[in-house]
Amino acid sequence: MKRRKHSRREAIKGSAALGLTLFASPLKAQAPEPAAITPQLIEGAKREGKVVLYSAMDLPVGEKLGNAFQAQFAGIEVQIERTGSERLFQRIAQEFSSNIHAADVIATADASHFISWKRNGWLAPFVPEDVAKFFPAEYRDADGMFITSRIWLSSIAYNTNLVKPAEAPASFAELLDPKWAGKMVKGHPAYSGTIMTSTFQLVRELGWEYLEKLSKQRVMQVQSSTDPPKKLSLGERAIMADGNEYNVVLLKEAGQPVEPIYPAEGTPTITGPTAIFASAPHPNAARLFQAWLHTRETQQFFTDFTAQYSAHPQVTPKPGRRKISDIKLMKEDAAGVEKMADEIKTRYARLFRV
Incomplete structure (x- = not known):
């Protein structure tokens, strides 16, 4: 049976748009305490054996990232489902409306998606230790629902x-x-x-x-x-x-x-957040992946091989590449996009x- 496409308006109907840097929920939820990568988290993730990543990243990029994670945490498979961000948005709406919860972690190239998903109560709060210590406030949700994992330009x-x-x-x-x-x-x-x-x-x-x-x-x-x-x-x-x-x-x-x-x-400037779904079938693996992704080491590795930019202040551009601070930028506005x-x-x- 062919499923009807959900418009952006239908997905966000009944709620007011929020700003990119002020994501306080209507219930004024408080971000959880920062979480470290512990032996207990790793063991829980290994028992689950898999993390499912829905991603808008180029498939070779996602695969290289997944391979790096698997090399560090043997026994945990990274399954990547890749398509364009706007199609991912439609897919998530269709899956949730059908009570399908296959994705653990979501990473799109449209920050406005996370406004809608947060409002719907679909995201799980999680704040990695590195994010709490180093990421500027404008690159992380105040309630801990998502984090800017990468920055790039058009x-x-x-x-x-x-x-x-x-x-x-x-x-x-x-x-x-x-x-x-x-x-x-x-x-x-x-x-x-x-x-x-x-x-x-x-x-x-x-x-x-x-x-x-x-x-x-x-x-x-x-x-x-x-x-x-x-x-x-x-x-x-x-x-x-x-x-x-x-x-x-x-x-x-x-x-x-x-x-x-x-x-x-x-x-034009674009930020790509990631988040964990509250309905994640592999919650420990999802948290381990999210924590690992935002360490300085992973952010530097990702920046080096993708030529994108990081919100982590300890990450430095690869020699020969321009600094984002040297480029005149247009300002992103996720609420305006929504x-x-x-x-x-x-x-x-x-x-x-x-």
């Missing part, structure tokens, strides 16, 4: 074989130049949380008029934010109108002809005819 980029550096666009506004018509690629906000968040920031800063003009540039439309960097490196398009910056950096480091551009108007998500999907589909 930039412009170009293929260096097809575009000379002096001719490359330096701003979003320059993408409207007729010379780029038919030469750009971009992701879709109905699939990708990264593109949903970056589209919201572009609409807020530049207005729907900007996207209306961009839609007339015969832009190649793909799904995930990971797709535009790949199309760019293959030479299928000369310019990336949006997509994740970290894949561009990694491709450049691998010798591919790509170069990121940090637009003059500011670069309010506008359905409108963004509808208007975007109409403008780009996809």
Whole structure:
């Protein structure tokens, strides 16, 4: 039987939107005491033998992370279910409405999802020791329901074989130049949380008029934010109108002809939280994974191999990479995304005819 899709509005109906950094629940819940990785937690996780991660991360990234966890905690399998953030949001809504509780840990690229899940009472409070000690307040829920595990950007980029550096666009506004018509690629906000968040920031800063003009540039439309960097490196398009910056950096480091551009108007910023479901079938393994993921060692490992950024202040950029503090950024607003998500999907589909 075909299941009806749940709209974002249906998933959050009856509740007011909350801000990204002020996630106090209506019951004014208090965050639990910080939890360390103890022999008892490890033993409990090993008895469960598995942790199921629903993730919007690139599958190779998730697998490398899972393999690192399994290497450290032998006997605990990491099962990864990967798809785009907006589809994950739909899947979770469908599973919970059918009383299916398969996921232990959730990691999406759309921070607004966690506002809804927290409001619904679907998340379990858990504060790893490293998070309590080191993470700034704006990167962790006040009630301990979720944590910002990674930070990344949605930039412009170009293929260096097809575009000379002096001719490359330096701003979003320059993408409207007729010379780029038919030469750009971009992701879709109905699939990708990264593109949903970056589209919201572009609409807020530049207005729907900007996207209306961009839609007339015969832009190649793909799904995930990971797709535009790949199309760019293959030479299928000369310019990336949006997509994740970290894949561009990694491709450049691998010798591919790509170069990121940090637009003059500011670069959209995305945070990727993770959380444990209250209905997690493997609660000890879920807590162990969440605690391990946010240690300095894991955050440094993750940052090094993904070229993303960490909220852990002890993590340092890999030599040769730009510091996020050196880049002009657009501000993220998860509550704003939550309010506008359905409108963004509808208007975007109409403008780009996809």
